Amino acid sequence: MYWCKHCDCAYPHGTEGPSEALRKHIRDHHAPPPETGPPVITGWHIVIGLLVLAALAWIGRHIGR
Numbered sequence: 652m653y654w655c656k657h658c659d660c661a662y663p664h665g666t667e668g669p670s671e672a673l674r675k676h677i678r679d680h681h682a683p684p685p686e687t688g689p690p691v692i693t694g695w696h697i698v699i700g701l702l703v704l705a706a707l708a709w710i711g712r713h714i715g716r
Contacts, residue, residue, distance in 0.1 A: 655680070 653669055654661055655676055663672070 653663075653672060653676075655673070658680060660680075667675070
């Protein structure tokens, strides 16, 4: 058995050797990082954006007098 420092667990080895066993363990046990794509716009983003626009319009109306 070998010890994985990433997830703090033991993993078995076969005839392939420690480095290949670690690569197989990481491939099987650790999920790959998520694909990076465009940011997701949620309803809260829209609400906050509308509040900011309303605040700017209100400030502009009072300063413009």
